[in-house]
Amino acid sequence: MDxxxxxxxxxxxxxxxxxLMWCLIGCTLGTAIGVLPGxxxxxxxxxxxxxxxxVEPTAAFILFAGIYYGAMYGxxxxxxxxxTPGESATIVTALEGNKMARGGRAGxxxxxxxxxxxVAGTIGTLxxxxxxxxxxxxxxxxxxxxxxxLMILAFVTVSAVLGSSAVRGLSxxxxxxxxxxxxxxxQTGQARxxxxxxxxxxxxxxxxxxxxxxxxxxTLYMASRRLSGGDEIIPLRGSLWMTKEEWSRSxxxxxxxxxxxxxxxxxPAGGAEIPTFLSYFIEKKFSKKPEEFGHGAIEGVAGPxxxxxxxxxxxxxxxxxxxxxxxxxxxxxxxxFQSYGINPGPMLLTTQPQLVWGLxxxxxxxxxxxxxxxxxxxxxxxKMLQIPAPILYAGILVFATxxxxxxxxxxxxxILLYLIGAVGYLMRRYDFPTxxxxxxxILGPLAEQNFRQAMTISAGDWTxxxxxxxxxxxxxxxxxxxxxxxxxxxxxxxxxxxxxxxx
Amino acid sequence: MLExxxxxxxxxxxxxxxxxxxxxxxxxxxxxVVLWQTLEIPVSPIYARVGPTIIPMITACGLxxxxxxxxxxxxxxxxxxxxxxxxxxxxxxxxxxxxxxxxNILLIEPAGFTVASVIMFTLAARAFGSLRIARDAAIGxxxxxxxxxxxxxxxxxxxxxxxxERGLESLFKLI
Numbered sequence: 001m002d003x004x005x006x007x008x009x010x011x012x013x014x015x016x017x018x019x020l021m022w023c024l025i026g027c028t029l030g031t032a033i034g035v036l037p038g039x040x041x042x043x044x045x046x047x048x049x050x051x052x053x054x055v056e057p058t059a060a061f062i063l064f065a066g067i068y069y070g071a072m073y074g075x076x077x078x079x080x081x082x083x084t085p086g087e088s089a090t091i092v093t094a095l096e097g098n099k100m101a102r103g104g105r106a107g108x109x110x111x112x113x114x115x116x117x118x119v120a121g122t123i124g125t126l127x128x129x130x131x132x133x134x135x136x137x138x139x140x141x142x143x144x145x146x147x148x149x150l151m152i153l154a155f156v157t158v159s160a161v162l163g164s165s166a167v168r169g170l171s172x173x174x175x176x177x178x179x180x181x182x183x184x185x186x187q188t189g190q191a192r193x194x195x196x197x198x199x200x201x202x203x204x205x206x207x208x209x210x211x212x213x214x215x216x217x218x219t220l221y222m223a224s225r226r227l228s229g230g231d232e233i234i235p236l237r238g239s240l241w242m243t244k245e246e247w248s249r250s251x252x253x254x255x256x257x258x259x260x261x262x263x264x265x266x267x268p269a270g271g272a273e274i275p276t277f278l279s280y281f282i283e284k285k286f287s288k289k290p291e292e293f294g295h296g297a298i299e300g301v302a303g304p305x306x307x308x309x310x311x312x313x314x315x316x317x318x319x320x321x322x323x324x325x326x327x328x329x330x331x332x333x334x335x336x337f338q339s340y341g342i343n344p345g346p347m348l349l350t351t352q353p354q355l356v357w358g359l360x361x362x363x364x365x366x367x368x369x370x371x372x373x374x375x376x377x378x379x380x381x382x383k384m385l386q387i388p389a390p391i392l393y394a395g396i397l398v399f400a401t402x403x404x405x406x407x408x409x410x411x412x413x414x415i416l417l418y419l420i421g422a423v424g425y426l427m428r429r430y431d432f433p434t435x436x437x438x439x440x441x442i443l444g445p446l447a448e449q450n451f452r453q454a455m456t457i458s459a460g461d462w463t464x465x466x467x468x469x470x471x472x473x474x475x476x477x478x479x480x481x482x483x484x485x486x487x488x489x490x491x492x493x494x495x496x497x498x499x500x501x502x503x
Numbered sequence: 504m505l506e507x508x509x510x511x512x513x514x515x516x517x518x519x520x521x522x523x524x525x526x527x528x529x530x531x532x533x534x535x536v537v538l539w540q541t542l543e544i545p546v547s548p549i550y551a552r553v554g555p556t557i558i559p560m561i562t563a564c565g566l567x568x569x570x571x572x573x574x575x576x577x578x579x580x581x582x583x584x585x586x587x588x589x590x591x592x593x594x595x596x597x598x599x600x601x602x603x604x605x606x607n608i609l610l611i612e613p614a615g616f617t618v619a620s621v622i623m624f625t626l627a628a629r630a631f632g633s634l635r636i637a638r639d640a641a642i643g644x645x646x647x648x649x650x651x652x653x654x655x656x657x658x659x660x661x662x663x664x665x666x667x668e669r670g671l672e673s674l675f676k677l678i
Contacts, residue, residue, distance in 0.1 A: 050660050165582065167572045171530065174565045178537055181562065185555040188547065192559060193540050216604075223600050223630045224592035390633035394624040395646055397600075401607060401620065402650055406662040411608050418604045429592070430526055430583065448558040 003129045010357030014365055019062050022055075023362045026063040027369045030070020034077070035381045037084050038218050038396055041071035042328040042438065045336070046210035047403035052339045058355050062362040064336060065316075068329055069121060069366050072309050073374045076113040077381055080301070081106060081234050090308065092280045096293065096300030101234040103296045111242050112250045112298055113305040114374045120258040120306035121367040124313025127262045128320070129360050132349065135266075135321040139346035145454035145464050147322075149474040150268055151447040154324055156478045157269035159436035166482065168432045175423075176440025179204050187452060199412045206335045207403050209441055210328070212417045213434045215400040217424020219393045224425070226389065233385050240375055250302040253283050257306030265314020268324050269481070272311040279307040313363070320344055320356060323446065328435040331442040520581025520588065527574035534566035599630035615665015620647035 013019060033039040045064050052060055079090040080097035093113060100109040142150070159169035182193040183203030194200040242250065260282070261275040283303040284293045293300055318324040323344040325331035337344050342352060349356050374381070404417045427434055458464035466472050541559040576582055603626030610619035624643030625636060633639055651668060654660050664672075 050654075054659065167569055167576070168582075170565070171569045171573065174562055174569060175533075177558075178562050178566065181559055188555045190544055190546075190555045192544055192555060193537070195540075219627070220597060220600060223596040223627075225590060226593055226596055226631055388633070390628035390631035390639065391642055393631055394627035394639065394643060397603070397627045398620045398624050398643065398647055398650065401611075401616075401623070402654055402662050405611060405616065406654065406660045409661060409663065411611060414604075414608045414611065418608070421604075426526060429587075430523065431587075444558075451558065 003133060006353065006357045007129050007361060009353070010359070010361030011365075013058060013354055013358030014062065014362035019059060019358065019362060020365070022059045022062045023066050023366050024369055026066020027070045027366050027373055030067035030072075031074040031370065031373055031381060032070075032384060033067070034071035034074020035384050036074075036387070036392065037078055037082065038215075038222065038393065040214060040329075041068050042210055042332050042435075043214040044071070045329060045332045046207045046214075047399065049207055049332070049336055049339065050403065050406055052336050057337075057340045057342060057352075058358050060336060060340075061333070061355060061359050062366075064333055065359055065363050066366045066369075068312065068333075069309075069363060070370055070373075072121075072312050073114060073117050073370045074381065076117065076305055076308075077110060077374070077378065078385065080109045080113065081236070081382065082232075082385060090276075092276045092304035093301055093308070095280070096297050097305075098234070099294070099296035100298065100301065101237075101296075104237045105296065105298075106234055106237050107240045108242050108246050108298060109296075109301050110236075110378055111240050111375060112246065112302045114371060115242075116250065116254040116257065116302045116306040117309040117374075118367050118371045119254045120261060120308075120310040121313060121370075122364060123258045124262045124265075124310040125360060125363045125367065127266070127310075128313055128316055128363075129357075131266060131317055132321050132356075135317060136346045136349055139322050142322075142346075142470065143454065143468065144450040144457065145468050145471045146474065148447055148450040148454055149465055149471040149478070150322065150324060151443055151450065153474050153478040153481070154268050154318075154326055154443065155436075155440065155447070157481050158271065158326055158439050159433070161269070161481050161485075162271045162273055163433045163436075164431065168430075169436055172427065172432050172434065173436040173440040176209075176437035177444035179209055179437070180441040180444035181448075187449075197412070199408070199410055204416065204441075205407050205413070206332065206438070206441060207407060208413055208417050209420055210332060210438055211400045211403055212420030213424035213427070213437060214328075215396050216418060216421025217428055217434070219397050219400075220421060220425035221428040222389070222393060224429070233382075236379065236382050240378070246298055249287075249298050252286070253279070253299045253303035254306040256282060256286075257303040257308075258310040261307035261310030261312075262314045265311030265326075266317040267314075267326075268318045268322065269326060271326065272308050272315075275307040275311045276304040279303040320348055321346060323348075325439060325442060328438040331438045334442050519578045520583065522588075523577035523581035523583065524574065527570050527577045530566065530570035530573065534563055534570055537566055538563035596630045596632075599626055603627045603630065611663050611665075613665070615668050616651050616663035617644070617647045617667050618665060619663070620650075 014023065029044065030041065033041065033044045044067055048063070075090050076093050076097070078084060079094035080101050083094050083098040097109045097113065100106065155173055159173035160166035163169040178193070182200055184191050184201050191201060257279040260279050261272070264275045265272065280300055280303060283299040284290055287293065287297060287299050289297065315327050315330050318326060319330045319334060323334065325334045334344060342348070400417065401414060404413050407413050424434060454464055465475060537559065541556055541563050544556050544559065546554045546556055581588070603623040606626065607619050607623040610622060621640055621643040624647065625640045628639040629636070651662060654662050655664070655668070
C-alpha cells in the first residue's frame with residue numbers, strides 16, 4: 001500500500017540521529033511534565049514555541065509530538081499514585097488505578113497503563129498513517145463554506161457538548177474568539193480591539209494566553225486552596241511484571257479502548273473524555289469480575305488508558321488533514337505550523353511529505369521510547385512527585401515568564417500574562433473549561449477567513465452555508481450535537497413526568 | 504434521580520450566588536466593551552458586505568447573550584456545587600502571589616530576568632506556605648539562572664538581560 005511506502009520514507013527521516021535525539025528529548029520532557037501536577041502538554045509546547053525560529057519544522061514537530069504523547073504516559077502515573085487527574089481524560093484512570101495502588105498493586109496498574117498506552121498509541125499512530133490519506137481525498141472537495149461549517153461543528157462540540165455546561169463552554173469559546181480577533185485584520189488592514197496599544201497590533205500571542213490560563217491560573221487556584229487536604233503519594237509497591245491473570249484481563253480492554261478512542265478522537269469533534277468514559281462502562285459490563293470495579297479493577301485502568309492514548313493519536317488526523325485542532329494541545333501545534341508559514345490541511349501531505357511521514361514514524365519510535373522510559377525507569381518519575389508544592393509552583397510561575405518575556409521583551413506581555421492568569425483563576429474557580437479559549441483563539445481567525453471567502457464567492461449570499469449539501473449536513477450535525485441531548489431529555493421528561501414538563 | 508435532587512433545592516433557592524453574579528456582570532461589561540470597540544472599527548464601503556466587523560459583532564452579541572444567561576443562572580442560586588461555594592479562597596496566599604507578580608513586572612526591565620525571577624520565586628513559595636526564605640531564594644536562583652542560560656545560550660532568545668546577566672556574560676568572555 002501507498003501508506004506503507006510513505007511510512008518507510010518517514011522512518012528514514014525519523015531515524016536520523018538528530019531526529020532521534022529530538023524524539024527522546026520530547027518523550028522525556030513530556031513524561032516529566034505529565035507527571036508533574038499543574039503542567040500539561042499544551043502549556044509546555046506553548047513555552048517551546050520560540051524554538052520554531054531556530055529549529056527546522058520536522059525536528060520541532062517531532063519534539064512537540066514526543067511531548068504530546070509523553071504527557072499522556074506521565075499523566076497516568078500521577079493519576080494512579082496521587083489520585084490527582086491532571087486532565088479530565090485521566091479521571092477514569094485515577095478512579096480504578098488509585099484504588100489498585102492503595103491495595104498494594106501500584107506496579108500492575110502502572111504496567112497495564114503503560115503497556116496499554118503503548119498498544120493504543122502504536123495502533124492509533126498506524127491509524128493516522130492509513131486514515132489521513134483517505135480524509136485528505138474527502139477534504140479536497142471542501143470549499144470555504146464547508147470548512148466554515150466544519151469549524152462551527154468543532155466549536156460547538158468542543159465547547160458545548162463535551163463540557164459540563166454548554167453556556168460556560170460557549171462563554172469560554174467566545175472569549176477565545178475575541179482574543180483571536182485582537183490585532184490588525186489581515187484582509188482590510190483595520191486595527192481591531194487594540195485600544196490604541198502598539199503592542200496589540202500583532203495580536204495577542206497564543207503563548208501568553210496558554211501560559212496565563214494553564215500555568216498562572218493554575219498556580220493562583222492551587223494557592224487559593226492550598227490547605228484543602230493535600231493528596232498523599234502512594235509508594236510504589238507491587239511488581240511491575242504483570243501476572244498471567246493480569247495480562248489476560250488487560251489485553252482485550254486495551255484493544256477495545258483503542259477501537260473506541262481512535263475513531264472518536266479522529267472525528268472533527270474530538271475529545272478524549274467520551275471514549276475514556278465509554279471504555280470504562282464497557283469494561284465494567286464485559287468484566288468477569290464486575291464487583292471489583294470501584295475497588296481497583298485492572299480492566300478499568302487498561303481500557304480507559306488505551307482509549308485516552310488512541311484518541312490522542314486520533315486528534316492528529318483532523319489537525320494534519322483539515323487544519324482543525326480539537327484539543328488545546330493540537331491548537332498550539334497548529335499555531336506552530338502557522339509560525340513556519342505552513343498551512344495544515346489537505347495539501348500538507350503532498351507539500352510536506354517529509355514532515356508528515358517523519359512525524360508519524362517518529363511517533364511510533366517515540367512510543368517504544370516511552371514504554372522504556374515509563375516502566376523500567378518509573379522510580380525516577382515517582383521521585384518528581386515528591387517536589388514540595390512551594391518549590392513546584394514557584395518554579396512553574398518563573399517558567400511561565402520565560403516564554404512570555406522572550407516574545408517581545410516588553411513588560412506589557414507580562415501584564416497581559418498575569419491578567420489572563422487571573423481570568424484563568426476565575427474560570428477554574430467557577431468551573432469554566434479552558435481548552436475552548438485556546439481553540440477559539442486559534443481557530444476563530446481561520447473560521448473568519450473561510451467565512452469571508454465563502455461570502456465573497458457567493459457574492460454576499462448568506463444562504464450559501466445551507467444550500468451546499470456538504471456544508472448543510474455538517475451544520476445539521478452541529479445542531480443535533482447541541483440540541484439533540486436537550487430535546488431527548490425534554491421528550492423523556494415529558495413522557496415520564498407530566499408535572500416536570502410544565503416547568 | 505429526581506427525588507434525590509429535591510432536598511438540595513431549598514438551600515440553592517436561599518439566595519442568589521454573589522460570586523457568580525459578579526462574574527456574569529463582569530462578562531456583560533466585557534461584551535459591551537467588545538460591542539463598543541466593534542462599532543469603532545472603521546469600515547470601508549468596498550468591504551461593507553463581508554467586512555471586518557461581522558465576526559466581531561457576532562462575538563459581541565454571543566458574549567452578551569451568554570453573560571445574560573449566566574446572570575439568570577447566578578440570580579437563581581448559581582451553578583457551583585455547595586462544597587465549592589462554602590470554600591473561602593486563601594486570600595493571604597493569593598496576595599503573596601500578586602505581590603510576587605507585581606514585583607516581577609516592575610523589576611524585569613531594570614534588574615533583569617534572574618533577579619526578578621528569584622524575588623517572584625521566593626514570594627510564590629511563601630504563598631504556598633514555605634518559611635525557609637533562604638533555601639527558596641537559593642533554589643530560585645539556581646533555577647532561574649540555568650533557565651536564563653538555557654534560553655539565552657541554547658536558543659538565542661533574550662528573556663531579559665539585566666546587570667547580573669551582562670556581568671556574567673562579560674565574565675565568561677574574559678575566561
